[in-house]
Amino acid sequence: QGRPSGARRGGPARAPPCDAAWRRSVTMSYAANPNKHKRPHVESEAAAAAKQQKADRDRIRRLLITLGDDNKKVVGQIRGLAGALEEDVELHGDLMADTVLECAKCIPAKAGIYAAWVSRMSEKHAPWAVALMPRVIEELRLLLRSGRTRRAQVLMQFIAGLGNSGLLGLDDIFVLLEEIAALSQGLRPSKGGDVGVFLALSTLPFLSAASHVKAASRVETLLQGLQEYLSSRRAGWTAILQFVKSKANPDVLEALLAALEPMKRAGWTSQCVRHVPGFEPVLESKVEGMTLPRLEMTAEDIKRGKVRFQPPLMATRLLTGPAESDGADDHMPCYDRWLLEEGIVLTMDAFGLDVQECAKQLLKMPVLHPQFEVILIEVVFAQMFRLPTPSELPLFYMRLLEAIMANQASTKAVVEQYYAAIIRRAPELDEECLEVLAEVYAYHLSHNAYKTDWS
Numbered sequence: 001q002g003r004p005s006g007a008r009r010g011g012p013a014r015a016p017p018c019d020a021a022w023r024r025s026v027t028m029s030y031a032a033n034p035n036k037h038k039r040p041h042v043e044s045e046a047a048a049a050a051k052q053q054k055a056d057r058d059r060i061r062r063l064l065i066t067l068g069d070d071n072k073k074v075v076g077q078i079r080g081l082a083g084a085l086e087e088d089v090e091l092h093g094d095l096m097a098d099t100v101l102e103c104a105k106c107i108p109a110k111a112g113i114y115a116a117w118v119s120r121m122s123e124k125h126a127p128w129a130v131a132l133m134p135r136v137i138e139e140l141r142l143l144l145r146s147g148r149t150r151r152a153q154v155l156m157q158f159i160a161g162l163g164n165s166g167l168l169g170l171d172d173i174f175v176l177l178e179e180i181a182a183l184s185q186g187l188r189p190s191k192g193g194d195v196g197v198f199l200a201l202s203t204l205p206f207l208s209a210a211s212h213v214k215a216a217s218r219v220e221t222l223l224q225g226l227q228e229y230l231s232s233r234r235a236g237w238t239a240i241l242q243f244v245k246s247k248a249n250p251d252v253l254e255a256l257l258a259a260l261e262p263m264k265r266a267g268w269t270s271q272c273v274r275h276v277p278g279f280e281p282v283l284e285s286k287v288e289g290m291t292l293p294r295l296e297m298t299a300e301d302i303k304r305g306k307v308r309f310q311p312p313l314m315a316t317r318l319l320t321g322p323a324e325s326d327g328a329d330d331h332m333p334c335y336d337r338w339l340l341e342e343g344i345v346l347t348m349d350a351f352g353l354d355v356q357e358c359a360k361q362l363l364k365m366p367v368l369h370p371q372f373e374v375i376l377i378e379v380v381f382a383q384m385f386r387l388p389t390p391s392e393l394p395l396f397y398m399r400l401l402e403a404i405m406a407n408q409a410s411t412k413a414v415v416e417q418y419y420a421a422i423i424r425r426a427p428e429l430d431e432e433c434l435e436v437l438a439e440v441y442a443y444h445l446s447h448n449a450y451k452t453d454w455s
Helices: 019-032 038-065 076-084 086-106 107-120 126-145 149-164 170-184 194-208 209-216 215-234 236-241 251-263 299-304 320-325 334-350 355-363 372-384 394-407 411-424 431-446
Strands: none
Touching: 038 076, 038 086, 076 086, 076 107, 086 107, 086 126, 086 149, 107 126, 107 149, 107 334, 126 149, 126 299, 149 170, 149 194, 149 209, 149 334, 170 194, 170 215, 170 299, 194 215, 194 251, 194 299, 194 334, 209 215, 251 334, 320 372, 334 355, 334 372, 355 394, 372 394, 372 411, 394 411, 394 431, 411 431
């Protein structure tokens, strides 16, 4: 009627193990492997440390990326962030350098803000700031050799900000500008000759009025050195790149040359360039060891690397042009207009992978002017119709316009006005641009319940 407890089938019964014998076997097992108990505890500590380090890195990146997003509290944000990250330099100095450099070349509207923050950090962490300078030049060198002139343009604005804040000496800044200008020597515009001249000249508007006063002789020397190239430059290709054939828009280099003298008469000030207050430029840096390494590039490097840069045309002024012709006194000065258009184009280039974020960045640009929205829409359309090919597909610009209108309702009327103006000029449009117009207008109608001025 059943087996005794501990009995095995087909064999004699076995007594249960003694508690004392079982404890001895466990003790011997632990003696042979003394880390058996501690291993889970050690692994949990390592996991917690890794988790904390990841949280710290995410926090640092988030703080740096969002620096300056509030236009009204920039000075306080810079001072507060410099204090908040003081103790992180030792462990996360490389991460901070990588992040600020990435932001400085990718967020055009905040290049000067990041320069001011680096200057504040140098007050207590000078070695960290000194070590950043070779990385800046190395990044600039890589951008130039790979032909990414637009990113190099934004990085040069950051370097100008380092001069405005007094961290770098203005003498170092102009040595770099002269090196960059020399990249155009002996090269034709079609062979990359415009790269060096454009980068050098486009940096000048981002030097503060105080910097221009202290380095006035260096500015004149730089401009005189570029005269030989500029006087022989012939931009005959601009005629075939006009998407409205009756218009004659200059390219951005020609427009910049025309804008520099009026900006000089205005004291090198502009409402489209944001300078952080509380800093004073110097000719020679007062921080020990603070200097820019040499660029170590020549025009031969541009030639061998087959670097090309065709300056795009300025936006066709289908809406603002008639108002200016009628004598309206609220139009932008030519230098403000150039700076605003370039800021819009650089922002679209930087945020081309995220339409919604691109729209938000464009609308957050710190420019208060009654024509801002009109100019913004003109520039977006000009990039859409850019010849021979736009930087992005037409779909990107369609979605960007829709996102702008969704975030800023007042731009809807401006977009409708532009469509009406360009449709009236349909016989003057380039054939490829006419096809793009048909496609984007159909998209626009389908997303607005086919409501438009059909007259």
